[in-house]
Amino acid sequence: MKITRSFEVRRPLPAVWALFQDIPTVAACMPGAELTDDKGGGAYAGRVSIKLGPFGASFEGEAQVTADAASRSGHAEGRGVDKRGGSRSKLALDYRLTEVEGATRVDIDADVQLAGPVAQFGRTGIVNETAGVLIGQFATNVEARLAAIPEAAPAAQAASPIAAPAEPRGIGVLALIGAVIAALVRRMLGRAA
Template identity: 30%
Template sequence: MELHHEFTVPVPVDEAWRTLLDIERVAPCMPGASVEEYDGKTVSGAVKVKVGPITVTYKGSAVFEEQDETAHRMVLIAGGRETHGQGTARATLTGTLEERDGGTAVSVHTDLTVTGRPAQFGRGVMAEVGDRLVGQFAACLSEQLTPPPPDAPVAEEEPEAPLDLLRAAGVPVAKRAAAVVAAVVGVLVVARVRRWRRTGRK
């Protein structure tokens, strides 16, 4: 699945480049993501994804395959696996930055492969979710890059919440995805009832 997103941030391209490479700074802007370790090239961490009543946690790592400061181009290869399940997620992200009207235009091309429960949503839903998440990320990043007023209160850091796919997708997409979630829950319930019958439990 290939996805493409663009957003702008209100700072010159060199400053935007340094900020986007500051993984520990930008990670809180991505819903559900947490960074455990970063050595300047490899990032280790986790992403929590909530699909209706089900929460899936992926743990894995991402490696910067390319960081071209002159061209302002970066390539990040990421991969993760469910901590309780067989699902996997792999992505190659190619980002390019370009100065535009005093700010920076950021273009991100993602080649994404997902297996397991979130994959049931299909490309259309995942693309819409991606659009919303990139919008949230860009707004958060822009807020970080904009100096606060001198008398502004310091915001307290909140615990990381899982990425809620249904909420991120919005009501129309959530209605389409509800059937998938219901089917997944139904399969789990049927499997549990069958297991109880085999073991003689009531």
Template identity: 30%
Template sequence: MKVEREVTIAAPRETVWDFLWDVPRLAGCIPGARDVRTIEERKTYTAVVADKVGPFKVQFPLTIEVVDVQAGERLRVRANGRDAAVDGLVKVDLDVTVTAAETGTALKVAADISVLGKLGTLGHSVIVRKGTDIVDRFAQAVRAQLEAKA
């Protein structure tokens, strides 16, 4: 499932880009994220994301890898994890781009999300709704964090 969102942030492009590498602050924008740890700076991280998907409460220990960086412009990340309690597997390829906009900076978030196991049986509409909600909340939280500083 692919989800794309774009928000315009009233902050300079450099400020937005720097925020993407402030992992503790950025993680605070991910709904349900906690226990974020740096394994290798700017390469590998771990985190736990807890949420409710349909009737299931899930908790995914994630491994997050930075797969591509175009400094100041684009960041590609891959995350995957398994919730053993509900037999669910999630894989996310996240592509974040930062471009100049008339009123600040455009932040585009494109996510390709795969949900397997018991969670995958919930149906496409439930998964799409949850995935879209998470990406929306993430993009809005990033904007709120950055505009609060402006």
């Protein structure tokens, strides 16, 4: 399943780029994600948990992350297994940062492959809608992290965006379900028009 999203962060490109190079901070900004080990060389182990009503999955796996400073872009590939439910996931994600007036635009292109019980949600579009909600919360959390750094911070502090960070907000199960249902209804009403 292809997922393409864009969002803007109201901070300058260098500050957003510095944050995106701090993988533990990026993981902390993603609701349900937990980094468990930095294996070095851009390899990380972690867990991503999601719950939709009675269905829950906790994918444990590894990811390889690379970045290209010249193009302000990056690539991540990961695999995970939900040991309790038997579901498997595979992700290939590309991101690009672009400076826009007074902000930074983040473009994300991802290819998510699901197998096992969780795959049935992909057929109904819930995974795609959930991704939109999670990316929206991720953007909010990125802004909260960056807000902890004053705009006129010295270059050394700007390169380390985790200095005295604001705690990112997670997303509650009921809020996630409500947002997904609202997005599905909006999409259905858009088709009916």
